[in-house]
Amino acid sequence: MAEELQDQEHQHQIYLQPIPVRIWHWLNAFGIVTLTVSGAQIRFPEYITLLGSYKSAIYLHNTAGFVVAISFSLWFFYYTFVARTMANLYVPKVEDLKSGILRQVKFYFLTYFLGWENPHHPTPESKFNPMQKSVYLAIMFVMMPLVSLSGIFLTNVDPLRGLIVMVGGLKLLAGLHFLLACSLIAFLPTHVYLATLGRTPTEHIKTMWTGWEDEEEHGEETETGDLVASR
Amino acid sequence: MNRNYNLNSLWLSLLIMVLIVPLSAGAMEMDDCLGCHSDAEEVGEELFIDEDKFTHTVHAEMGCVTCHESVTDEHPDDGEAVTNTACLDCHEELGSEYMATTHAENATCSDCHNPHQVHGLKAVSRQDMNQQCSQCHEGSDVLESHTGWLPQADLHLAKLPCITCHTSAENYEIVLNITHKEKTTVAGSYPLSKYADLKEYSGEKEIQSLIDINGDDHISLAELRTFNRNPAYANLHLSGTMVPGEVSHDLSTLDNRYDCTFCHASGPGSMQTSFLAFPTEDGAYRRMTVDEGAMLDTLYGTPNFYMTGSTRSASMNIIGLIIICGGFIMPIGHGTLRFLTRKNRKH
Numbered sequence: 392m393a394e395e396l397q398d399q400e401h402q403h404q405i406y407l408q409p410i411p412v413r414i415w416h417w418l419n420a421f422g423i424v425t426l427t428v429s430g431a432q433i434r435f436p437e438y439i440t441l442l443g444s445y446k447s448a449i450y451l452h453n454t455a456g457f458v459v460a461i462s463f464s465l466w467f468f469y470y471t472f473v474a475r476t477m478a479n480l481y482v483p484k485v486e487d488l489k490s491g492i493l494r495q496v497k498f499y500f501l502t503y504f505l506g507w508e509n510p511h512h513p514t515p516e517s518k519f520n521p522m523q524k525s526v527y528l529a530i531m532f533v534m535m536p537l538v539s540l541s542g543i544f545l546t547n548v549d550p551l552r553g554l555i556v557m558v559g560g561l562k563l564l565a566g567l568h569f570l571l572a573c574s575l576i577a578f579l580p581t582h583v584y585l586a587t588l589g590r591t592p593t594e595h596i597k598t599m600w601t602g603w604e605d606e607e608e609h610g611e612e613t614e615t616g617d618l619v620a621s622r
Numbered sequence: 623m624n625r626n627y628n629l630n631s632l633w634l635s636l637l638i639m640v641l642i643v644p645l646s647a648g649a650m651e652m653d654d655c656l657g658c659h660s661d662a663e664e665v666g667e668e669l670f671i672d673e674d675k676f677t678h679t680v681h682a683e684m685g686c687v688t689c690h691e692s693v694t695d696e697h698p699d700d701g702e703a704v705t706n707t708a709c710l711d712c713h714e715e716l717g718s719e720y721m722a723t724t725h726a727e728n729a730t731c732s733d734c735h736n737p738h739q740v741h742g743l744k745a746v747s748r749q750d751m752n753q754q755c756s757q758c759h760e761g762s763d764v765l766e767s768h769t770g771w772l773p774q775a776d777l778h779l780a781k782l783p784c785i786t787c788h789t790s791a792e793n794y795e796i797v798l799n800i801t802h803k804e805k806t807t808v809a810g811s812y813p814l815s816k817y818a819d820l821k822e823y824s825g826e827k828e829i830q831s832l833i834d835i836n837g838d839d840h841i842s843l844a845e846l847r848t849f850n851r852n853p854a855y856a857n858l859h860l861s862g863t864m865v866p867g868e869v870s871h872d873l874s875t876l877d878n879r880y881d882c883t884f885c886h887a888s889g890p891g892s893m894q895t896s897f898l899a900f901p902t903e904d905g906a907y908r909r910m911t912v913d914e915g916a917m918l919d920t921l922y923g924t925p926n927f928y929m930t931g932s933t934r935s936a937s938m939n940i941i942g943l944i945i946i947c948g949g950f951i952m953p954i955g956h957g958t959l960r961f962l963t964r965k966n967r968k969h
């Protein structure tokens with residue numbers, strides 16, 4: 392099906408984001424925004440009353456948390472068992488750590504301004520540049536699981552009391568949840584901004600909606616570029 | 623005018639003493655009554671009065687006959703019924719407030735209070751209070767009806783006195799109770815500690831010294847932190863609850879309990895006044911004041927008392943704000959350079 396389409400209207404495009412990934416991404420995005428707004432009201436109820444009563448903020452937060460946790464599982468299941476590209480996509484390789492990150496940082500903070508090309512060219516097998524890999528790894532394998540776990544503890548305080556005391560107390564748990572939430576919130580503007588660094592500001596964002604990304608115009612680089620060499 | 627009144631009352635009390643002293647010398651004293659009534663074998667379970675508990679109450683200061691006026695020297699041989707003075711005679715304000723509620727048809731004063739074991743609000747635990755209600759309101763029914771609208775109803779019902787929500791008290795005080803780990807489940811449960819439980823830790827010393835190290839009858843934030851970090855007390859934990867500032871008996875349930883604002887949205891300002899309740903030998907409690915604002919300490923003040931919305935710590939907010947601001951460095955800094963160098967990228 393994908394190949395067929397590629398033949399017709401997607402001649403110069405690659406199918407980068409399969410449907411499960413796109414569903415997960417947008418569920419997650421809306422979920423996180425909802426969690427941010429409701430979480431803000433839960434923590435600062437005297438100042439923030441966007442969602443009406445305190446109770447509705449709590450119910451909404453708990454529901455959105457549930458949705459995000461489920462969509463996280465969907466994401467994890469898809470990459471690990473269906474596409475089987477989890478390790479390849481998300482875990483940085485030795486090469487990436489030694490030179491890849493540096494090269495990417497150099498691009499974003501120096502050569503980008505000089506008008507050079509992005510040294511990384513996304514393909515379905517290697518979607519993320521080394522810098523993205525490291526950040527996504529921290530977020531998807533450390534922060535998301537921890538924020539969900541602390542959230543699950545906070546929704547079951549009485550039954551899990553003994554465990555909560557063991558990990559250092561309710562205050563520590565809520566503090567952890569709050570700071571992790573702040574980190575995820577901080578990731579948002581950076582994430583959205585970086586997404587506008589394509590050839591046109593909306594290029595990457597469109598890809599996340601349709602699944603298709605335009606192939607590089609200077610074809611020879613894609614084939615012989617450092618990306619292939621680095622694998 | 624004032625002096626006149628004082629003189630009058632002085633004469634009056636002298637007169638009363640002259641009249642009463644010889645009379646009561648003949649009548650039975652509290653000790654006589656207790657001679658029979660504190661012995662369950664003598665009078666039976668129904669008429670048994672727990673002497674230890676009674677003598678520590680304020681009611682004991684009045685003696686038995688004040689409330690059982692009709693008792694004669696021949697009691698119990700005279701077979702006469704003994705009268706009980708109505709609570710309302712002495713507790714007019716709280717009493718009439720309660721009698722005006724519809725709940726007065728469901729429960730009398732003595733259904734909730736044993737007149738021989740009364741304690742003030744400050745001398746009882748949340749469990750003692752809820753014990754009164756659970757005689758008629760079965761725990762599982764209450765849990766079921768509250769689960770419908772109250773998230774984590776189990777947590778709230780275990781933590782809070784029913785009357786914090788079911789009276790129109792306008793403010794509350796935070797009360798910390800000491801709990802200890804019991805190995806009932808893998809992770810353990812934390813029932814309220816009794817005097818004897820804590821005596822195991824304090825040994826020779828007073829149990830207050832576990833937390834009030836300098837013995838000044840006040841608990842500072844530093845003392846709280848020391849207690850919470852002391853590995854010798856790893857199995858002791860402070861559990862926080864909210865008790866009405868003063869007792870009301872109207873049993874009304876205000877909307878701010880229903881929409882959670884009374885407790886969670888009242889802001890850190892409402893978390894200032896707090897006490898630590900030490901169990902006493904006779905099963906009651908004694909409160910000690912705690913530093914203002916100790917509940918808002920970031921981590922070690924009260925690691926196991928946290929309420930979303932009102933116990934948030936200011937330093938945590940600042941760290942959070944810095945993290946979030948960090949997220950804007952890239953868009954703003956990079957974005958500016960990107961704008962300035964936009965010509966370089968026109969191919």
Ligand code: HEM
Pocket residue numbers: 423426427429430431433434448449450452453455456457459460538539540541542543544545546565566568569572573575576930931934
């Ligand atoms: C799966 C994920 C999550 C779950 C299950 C969850 C659950 C919870 C729970 C149970 C609370 C306590 C109040 C309540 O019951 O609503 C809470 C508070 C909060 N949550 Fe979440 N949450 C999750 C993710 C997030 C995310 C992603 C954010 C923001 C990006 C967030 C922001 C907050 C904030 C700011 C608070 C207030 C914390 C405080 O007062 O200390 N949460 N969350």
